[in-house]
Amino acid sequence: MALLITDECINCDVCEPECPNDAIYLGTEIYEIDPARCTECVGHHDEPQCKVVCPVECIELHPEFHETHEQLMVKYRKLTAPA
Template structure:
């Protein structure tokens, strides 16, 4: 499942540069994660780096974008043109 950043985000700028898929960008008020690009770091790291670096634990699973591991793998392959 894609991740999302809660409104409690303090805009510390830790997550955006760590995202290997360039899925994180500053929104109108807080950072946002593009669910079309978020693979939970599958294919890059063992765990999502945005979750790991967030000092206030405001990165959580997005229930509106539930995905299986197979779906995340396919998304990763499409993002990097690996077939």
């Protein structure tokens, strides 16, 4: 699954630099996560780093993007493959 930042986000800027896939960006009002780039840190870390550092716990599973660990690993490999 990709992750989703809820509207409880306080724009503290701590999650964006922690994302190894550059999936987090500042949207029009709050930070957002690109589901095409989010692997929940599979391939990089044991747990999603954005969730680890979020002081208000506003990051949750995205209800529209259900992916297995294997699918997230495939996405990770595509994102990290040499160009």
